[in-house]
Amino acid sequence: MNSSVQSSVLSNIIMSPLMSFPSNLLSGQFLAQAPHCLTQHDKATTDSNNNNDHAKDIPVEEQVLVDTQKEEKYSLRPRSTQKRIQTEEIIRAVSRSSRKRNGGGSRPKQKPPPLSKYRRKTANARERDRMREINVAFESLRRAVPHVALSDSCIGGGSPSSEKLTKITTLRLAMKYISALSQCLQQESPVTIPGTSAGSASSDLGYLASGYGDAATDLDALLLESDDDSLYFRSDLSDTSSFTPPDFSEHSIDFHGDHHSTLTTPVFGHTLATPELDQIFSS
DNA sequence: TAGGCCATCTGGTCCT
């Protein structure tokens, strides 16, 4: 298995379950945050739905009137309005000069009218749903990458493990994680796994599936450099919850869209802590 | 209080 394929496989292994992460697994941190999000969303959705329902009941002509009446309520913010006016003036000026140069023959491209209030509301609702899906994926990604606790001593205070990874930190950490696993796979004999023969693809996957066997060490803290962020990577074996890779056993991956060759993703063991990972992460 | 992070709204663009 060449390196590009390995990277792709690893990316699939990491990312595939994220795209279809069971919602019932989204708990803890996410659920702690959920009430806030849901409250806002539900409020907005309710508002949107009410508006939508209201709009459905009103004939088109009357809807236009209602829209006009609500124009002020849903108008752009003052600064947006000001900026839009300025922009439109610039565009008009440019098009005027352009017409002069072209002899006044070409007409400027017709600007589409702004969306109706109903369509604006539905568009907003779709956008909220879209963003929520993205956030769910982010939460899955947070869970997929090894648990990272922002250390007090490392990041200069702050609440410890309850601290939620930011989106950008999550992405950077995931990239590191994938890269580290890729390097693990590319190594000739990363760890001696009883009952496996190093070198073959099956053994590579078995290597992952084995959870790195008994090679876990007493690695206490692994410093991750995620661009600007420094993160302590906890792998205290007495507390496996601090570093428990996700169980991907229920997910299958699809290699390069080839539906003829699917593979059950490895079941990560209770820990990934190895000297090799230590070295890779700290490098 | 400033800055970071985030959710939401909004308009533009592209695609079906």
Added chain:
DNA sequence: AGGACCAGATGGCCTA
């Protein structure tokens, strides 16, 4: 025409 996607603007919340 309508939906998906994107980026900018804005305001709220939280922390140092």
